[in-house]
Amino acid sequence: MAKKKSAEVSEAQIAVHWQEEELIHPSPQFVSQANMTDPGIYERFSLDNFPECFKEYADLLTWYQYWDTMLDTSDAPCWKWFVGGLINACYNCVDRHLDKYKNKAAILFVPEPEDEPHAAVTYQELYVRVNEFAALLRDFAGLEKGDRVTLHMPMVPELPVTMLACARLGVIHSEVFGGFSGQSCGERVADSGSRVLITIDAYHRNGKLIDHKVNADLAVEAARKSGQIVDKVLVWSRYPGQYHSASPPVEGRDFMINDVLADYAGARVDPVRMAAEDPLFLMYTSGTTGRPKGCQHSTGGYLAYVAGTSKYIEDIHPEDVYWCMADIGWITGHSYIVYGPLALAATTVMYEGVPTYPDAGRAWRIAERLDVNIFHTAPTTVRMLRKAGPDEPAKYDYHFKHMTTVGEPIEPEVWRWYYDVVGKGEAAIVDTWWQTETGGFLCSTLPALQPMKPGSTGPAVPGIHPVIYDENGEELGAGTGKAGNICIRNPWPGAFQTIWGDRERYVDTYYAKYCRDKDSKDWRDWPYLTGDAALLAEDGYYRILGRIDDVINVAGHRLGTKELESAALTVEEIAEAAVVPVVDEIKGRAPDMYISLKPGFEASKETETRVVKAIEEMIGKIARPKHVHVVPDMPKTRSGKIMRRVLAAISNTMDIGDVSTLANPDVVEGIRVLVQGEGKVALKKGPEDIARFGDEG
Numbered sequence: 001m002a003k004k005k006s007a008e009v010s011e012a013q014i015a016v017h018w019q020e021e022e023l024i025h026p027s028p029q030f031v032s033q034a035n036m037t038d039p040g041i042y043e044r045f046s047l048d049n050f051p052e053c054f055k056e057y058a059d060l061l062t063w064y065q066y067w068d069t070m071l072d073t074s075d076a077p078c079w080k081w082f083v084g085g086l087i088n089a090c091y092n093c094v095d096r097h098l099d100k101y102k103n104k105a106a107i108l109f110v111p112e113p114e115d116e117p118h119a120a121v122t123y124q125e126l127y128v129r130v131n132e133f134a135a136l137l138r139d140f141a142g143l144e145k146g147d148r149v150t151l152h153m154p155m156v157p158e159l160p161v162t163m164l165a166c167a168r169l170g171v172i173h174s175e176v177f178g179g180f181s182g183q184s185c186g187e188r189v190a191d192s193g194s195r196v197l198i199t200i201d202a203y204h205r206n207g208k209l210i211d212h213k214v215n216a217d218l219a220v221e222a223a224r225k226s227g228q229i230v231d232k233v234l235v236w237s238r239y240p241g242q243y244h245s246a247s248p249p250v251e252g253r254d255f256m257i258n259d260v261l262a263d264y265a266g267a268r269v270d271p272v273r274m275a276a277e278d279p280l281f282l283m284y285t286s287g288t289t290g291r292p293k294g295c296q297h298s299t300g301g302y303l304a305y306v307a308g309t310s311k312y313i314e315d316i317h318p319e320d321v322y323w324c325m326a327d328i329g330w331i332t333g334h335s336y337i338v339y340g341p342l343a344l345a346a347t348t349v350m351y352e353g354v355p356t357y358p359d360a361g362r363a364w365r366i367a368e369r370l371d372v373n374i375f376h377t378a379p380t381t382v383r384m385l386r387k388a389g390p391d392e393p394a395k396y397d398y399h400f401k402h403m404t405t406v407g408e409p410i411e412p413e414v415w416r417w418y419y420d421v422v423g424k425g426e427a428a429i430v431d432t433w434w435q436t437e438t439g440g441f442l443c444s445t446l447p448a449l450q451p452m453k454p455g456s457t458g459p460a461v462p463g464i465h466p467v468i469y470d471e472n473g474e475e476l477g478a479g480t481g482k483a484g485n486i487c488i489r490n491p492w493p494g495a496f497q498t499i500w501g502d503r504e505r506y507v508d509t510y511y512a513k514y515c516r517d518k519d520s521k522d523w524r525d526w527p528y529l530t531g532d533a534a535l536l537a538e539d540g541y542y543r544i545l546g547r548i549d550d551v552i553n554v555a556g557h558r559l560g561t562k563e564l565e566s567a568a569l570t571v572e573e574i575a576e577a578a579v580v581p582v583v584d585e586i587k588g589r590a591p592d593m594y595i596s597l598k599p600g601f602e603a604s605k606e607t608e609t610r611v612v613k614a615i616e617e618m619i620g621k622i623a624r625p626k627h628v629h630v631v632p633d634m635p636k637t638r639s640g641k642i643m644r645r646v647l648a649a650i651s652n653t654m655d656i657g658d659v660s661t662l663a664n665p666d667v668v669e670g671i672r673v674l675v676q677g678e679g680k681v682a683l684k685k686g687p688e689d690i691a692r693f694g695d696e697g
């Protein structure tokens with residue numbers, strides 16, 4: 001992004017108008033049991049003690065061999081942590097707990113159908129399943145350390161079993177969110193170079209048993225078109241012994257895992273001793289260009305970071321029942337359903353389905369029945385639950401000591417419902433700001449040490465040192481009321497190592513903007529650009545405004561606008577497509593799609609339907625546009641760029657601003673009428689992220 005905007009201020013100078021919210025203190029009961037009550041932690045993790053401070057997190061793990069170099073910067077900005085250290089993530093999440101906790105539930109699985117019994121997987125049982133499946137992966141699928149394997153799995157216990165089996169062998173897993181289409185999955189298979197795809201026949205979602213295996217066929221085909229051959233598809237069974245897919249197994253390619261597993265009953269596999277900096281997994285995320293980025297996460301640094309933050313920010317103790325209602329297909333699930341909690345020997349709850357199925361009380365019935373005491377979800381879900389059943393939580397006898405919000409800014413009003421009604425005024429809330437790339441939390445209060453402030457993520461977590469820069473690299477300090485680009489000054493162990501196969505893009509996207517010297521091996525010269533706009537209050541609390549690039553945060557997850565636009569352009573009659581965010585009551589933001597047609601085509605409902613279908617097929621239902629507007633022409637700059645800023649203003653009934661410099665200013669009013677109807681509508685102020693959207697020069 002570059003600066004244009006002459007008449008207006010740039011985002012680095014936007015004054016922000018909201019009022020400061022009151023501070024709310026955690027209860028003495030919470031504080032008295034909390035894992036971290038020593039304010040000295042900030043001193044221990046200050047820049048003076050960097051990078052050695054992170055030994056405190058690494059010491060939560062069991063190492064085969066300690067590192068000799070805490071932080072190796074010789075390949076800047078690809079940082080290496082705990083170099084010389086040897087460790088296995090699966091051993092740390094499973095084996096080492098057996099002595100003390102083998103009979104304790106590691107995973108509590110709640111199927112979506114309410115009449116289907118819950119399943120408790122003890123640490124011993126997890127150990128057995130992971131070993132047997134690891135043996136299958138090694139001896140049947142021929143996978144070994146360093147190979148990539150793509151998982152396209154929903155929320156079933158077989159997913160963490162698969163991840164941990166990979167980790168045991170040093171095989172790099174790349175889990176693609178189950179709700180993504182076969183096509184999206186195939187692109188990620190190809191990008192990661194996976195020759196094995198692991199899936200399941202079916203799963204429950206919103207009252208339906210969904211055929212999922214059919215996506216594997218599409219994925220294999222899409223991967224083949226991109227030059228990647230998948231030679232084995234391993235298929236778990238939602239109900240072992242049954243098969244719930246219309247897509248028959250392909251002879252010689254597809255294997256029902258439960259059949260093959262019979263040959264590995266009782267098998268045990270030694271965990272492979274991995275170098276701390278060996279990759280543990282890839283997690284794809286959207287960027288500004290069409291191609292998703294495979295964020296490569298390390299073994300030792302990542303695990304240390306998620307264990308430390310799970311312990312101190314999530315306040316997880318082994319005796320807690322911890323429920324993160326995210327999907328393991330996103331980074332939140334990797335870090336804070338699987339790796340962090342299991343590294344701490346916690347009991348982690350996995351729920352298969354939709355939070356409001358079959359009714360708005362479901363989540364609270366689960367909480368009551370399992371006696372969940374730590375709850376973790378996203379604002380989009382909080383908004384949905386509040387809308388569907390504002391009085392439901394009070395009907396159930398559960399008590400949370402701690403709750404998390406993650407993924408997007410939470411409106412203070414929604415925050416207060418979460419605190420008062422869901423948390424019954426008893427739970428400490430942490431608003432955790434971070435990203436797929438960062439592996440774990442960047443900002444959050446330490447729940448027993450600092451008060452909560454609705455709508456603010458809080459100060460940086462220990463060992464993270466943010467800085468807000470304006471466009472010119474000037475620091476915007478506390479209390480200026482100005483927002484800028486929030487960066488992190490220092491490396492930390494949870495950070496991704498690179499973009500899989502594209503180091504140049506990694507450097508360009510995350511480090512080029514504020515790098516002081518491209519040849520420097522000193523981490524101080526390489527601030528990490530998060531891509532978010534934020535401001536810092538007088539009291540040291542950060543408030544995150546949202547993305548500064550053209551990525552739309554839908555229901556707490558980033559969608560690349562270019563990806564959506566390319567999908568729309570596969571519909572034959574479409575000439576141009578532009579996607580902008582529109583405020584959505586539940587999802588926070590939703591994509592609004594503008595299309596123009598090739599000459600000779602008429603606007604029709606069918607075209608709109610084809611666009612929606614193309615997006616669902618190529619990306620997934622999560623990306624479904626809220627509206628499809630067929631416009632005669634797009635507003636464009638003189639250099640021919642579509643002015644998404646103007647479209648975003650129209651979609652959100654915000655001030656369109658000055659359009660006189662456009663190549664075709666007269667199309668704007670026509671589009672406005674098409675979207676908003678005849679007559680003038682009252683303009684809204686609109687959120688800052690939308691006001692800033694599409695500011696490319």
Ligand code: WT7
Nearest residue numbers: 406407408409432433434435436544547557558
């Ligand atoms: C983007 C990262 C974090 C894991 C899930 C999403 C936004 C995230 C917050 C928060 C305000 C937030 C940011 C960030 N975001 N958490 N607590 N308050 N905004 O991971 O898909 O990589 O998205 O989500 O814009 O950059 P992701």
